[in-house]
Amino acid sequence: MTGWQWVKLVGNFVNLSTLAGFVVAKIGRARVTRGPRGLFFANGYRVGFPVAGAFTIGNVVLSKHEVSYFADELLVKHEERHSWQYFCLLGLPMLPLYVVGVVVSWLLTGDPASRNPFERMASLKDGGYVERPVQPIGRTVAQAVSALRSRPRGPSGP
Structure with missing residues (x-):
């Protein structure tokens, strides 16, 4: 880990975003392991929200997939960039700002990531x-x- 990655690791503990990530991992019954670049991987996340291959809270990267999902170095760099966003935004204010980015992107493109500034700064392609x-x-x-x-309706659906 570089010196700056240590700064981010400590900063995201201090701003409580990494601790929030551990709480969400616990709620989702994910297995937490130490990853590279000051990250923690929380794999086997069992809650259906958010709908994503992976998502980051502080320095915790959560995924429903196994740890091998993070063999792609570009994906790890993408998620690390999100951890830097938490650091720069002093932690949990990142969450509502990210939601605003999702809404704006969806309104502009019909896609939650394409015009979301947080996804663009983390590299759409890498993600x-x-x-x-x-x-x-x-x-x-x-x-x-x-x-x-066009969604299928349940047995008691309208």
Whole structure:
């Protein structure tokens, strides 16, 4: 680990974001192991939210997948960049700001990552995202309505 990665590790403990990541890992019954670059991997996360291959809280990278999922060095770098975002935003304020980024990106492109500044700064490509073009909001809303209508309904669904 570099000196700066040590600073980030300590800073994200102090700002409570890494501790929050451990709490979420515990709630999701994930197995926590030490990873590279000052990160902790929480694998086997069992809660269905958020819908993502991996997500980061502080220095904790949570995933429903096994630890081998993080064999991709670019994905690890992507998630480490998110841990830097927590450090720079003094911890948990990152969460509501990230949600705003998701909403804005979805309205502009129909995709939660393409115009989300946090995903763009972490490298869309490294995170496995495909950049979608900006489109009229009416098209985004029509796509959402169409997706809702085509969802299978449960036995007691409307």
